[in-house]
Amino acid sequence: MAFDALMLSRLQFAFTIAFHIIFPSFTIGLASFLAVLEASWLFTMREAFKTLYLFWAKVFAISFGMGVVSGVVMSYEFGTNWSVFAKASAPVLGPLLAFEVLTAFFLEASFLGVMLMGWKRVGPGLHFTATCLVAFGTLVSAFWIISANSWMQSPSGFVVGADGKILAARWLAVIFSPTFPERFAHMVLAAYLVTALVVGAASAFMLLKDKAQVESKIALRMAIAMCAIVAPAQLLVGDHAGKDILHRQPTKLAAIEAFWDTKTHQAFHIAAWPDRSIAANRWELSIPSLGSWITAGSADAEVVGLKSFAPKDRPPVFIIFWAFRVMVGLGVAMIGLGLWGAWLWWRGGPERSRLFLRAAVAMGPSGFVAVVAGWTVAEVGRQPWVIWHVMRTANAVSPIGHAEVSASLLAFMTVYAIIFSGGVLYILRLMAMGPAGVDTQLTARERVRAPGSPLAAAPPEP
């Protein structure tokens, strides 16, 4: 493996986008959660919802800020590191990414200010509108980004001109490429799961200290409901997406399952050490015939293995195989947690089982891990192509030297380590204080007023 500008650019893109996706995964779900909390509060006028809103808005502000600044990087990296790809793909992907900025980024950025700082200046209806617009913006943003990524995975609606350039032929086919619906659903559900797990963990943490804490009891139930519904749904969507990969990206599927030979009755490998250099698994722990059944629906089905493709067309196998297992393993654990919580809820209250509360705390970060693992499967699995069967990653890189990419990669690692530590520290500190603690503290210090309270109608201070 040579550390040239190509390899370093790939590492840098992987690092910066993996870092970035952590924050949108959280804030997409959290923005919707905040909209639900504010609606519940306006509808019931229960103080607990307001307290929860103010608390999670603090966490949202930190996460959203980190998502914004790490997202700006992405819109420039296309050009700095992948200028050949940028120039070739712009006739198709350009409008999609421009629409993301125009329809979502501005909406979120503008109304975030109203949502966080507009308490004294707008009425409750308008404030709620701002929250909803931010939540809507996060989903629209996901729509365009997933649309662009899906096109790179399964390009459609384009033609290659006589000069070899890619041109869009049918925009709807570009935007709604064949795998777009399941990928969009998979990502949005993932975001909701991430949020449910974090909200559940923070609430469980408070309840371990004080099992009567009102806000945490409400939030824990909301998180359990979300987890119990979304985690199983995610399994179904993911399975559907997997079935699609079998036909559209057979090399990716073969890497996910570490299938080397094309045959019927493929074994399912629970664990293995796939090695590309020998085109085989060094060892494997397998269940006979189950692989064909899981991937193609029948043990008699012939499933393509990696040896049916030239070595230069095979993706890295080890990382895809294991990333997939991490994602699915955590997904199954999430289903278990959701159902366990729902059962305890039905039996009288999840806060009565300290074991469940501890498990919920432990599962708090699992959503992030699953998201990064899932994206690893999707993106590494697309290799060696940057645009599936249209452009190779090796041909996409900018005419730059390895020295400047090494410098920027090291700098990114340093800067992201600093801001990640800061962000995680401040979010955990907020969570340790809990909804009640944070609210009273901020009410004293920053004089937050609720919409609907008498002071909300007061004119802004001169």
Place this chain on the structure above:
Amino acid sequence: MTLDLPLIGTVIIAIAVFLYVLLDGFDLGVGILFLFARSPLERDAMMNTIAPYWDGNETWLVLGGGGLFAAFPGAYAVLMPALYLPVMIMLMALILRGVAFEFRLHGRRRGKPLWTFAFFFGSLVATLAQGMALGGFVEGINVVNGAFAGGALDWATPYSLLMAMGLVAGYALLGAGWLMLKTDGGLHRDARRWAMVATIVATAFLAAASLATLLVKPEVDAHWGIEADHVNAPVLAPHLAIPILGAVGLAVVFFGIRRNSHHWPFVGGLVVFLSGYLGLAASFFPDMVPYAITFRQAANAPNALGLVLGGVAVLLPFILGYTAYVYWLFRGKVGADAGYH
């Protein structure tokens, strides 16, 4: 009638970048002036004047990058690798200052001073990097067959450094003008003093940078009607409106400060930037990568450009509308004690 899409796209990108320069310019300027604030309380107030806006302001930078990719990939794919290091330095500096808005609120004994410094340092470095990138842009980029063919440090010249320092003074001027507009009392008086100093420094740099540009790049001179052996008066005459506009802007700032106006210094600062921006536009049009690629050569495929511009035509009025609404909503002076949230 057929629409000249590349021309319309150029105007829109130019406006987006200009709005970015003005909007993030004043909030980067406030960050630069952080160094000179007297107390943590004064810094809190300074930050509160920009807290509701900075995220929206920075979005224009995303539109500048994303828009250039979508509308003029031929320029985007050359400028970004050519200006790799300044762009990367700018992005990382913007990250540090961007998170500082939130982190500074949550930091305690050690954290708060750390993020205060990060906010100042990030603002300063982002500005310097933008100035260096601008310098590298003006000096020209080595292009072969429509692709960047130069070295990683082509932009690192004394001329770029001059531009970078001038931009720091310019943003500080905008930032000080903004603070005069948004604050009262002691901070307002400090901002007034900063504005005066920044005006003098920015004037000197503006003059120096203009002269240096004419001396360094003969290609630019031709745009202004200045040939090697004579001056082409009919070409030069209309261009003279641009430096006159700049002088008017500086006069507005200067007399605004003298007369203790709260808003004229900021307005004057905007005019100064408009003049500088028009000056650059006049020096390069129709090149989008100076001396190498015109906006027509850089333009995206007609159907893609048409779709982007159609989207812009529908969406930009909304964006401008709610951006204006947010500015209006948070109008008025910011007290030293006004909470961020």
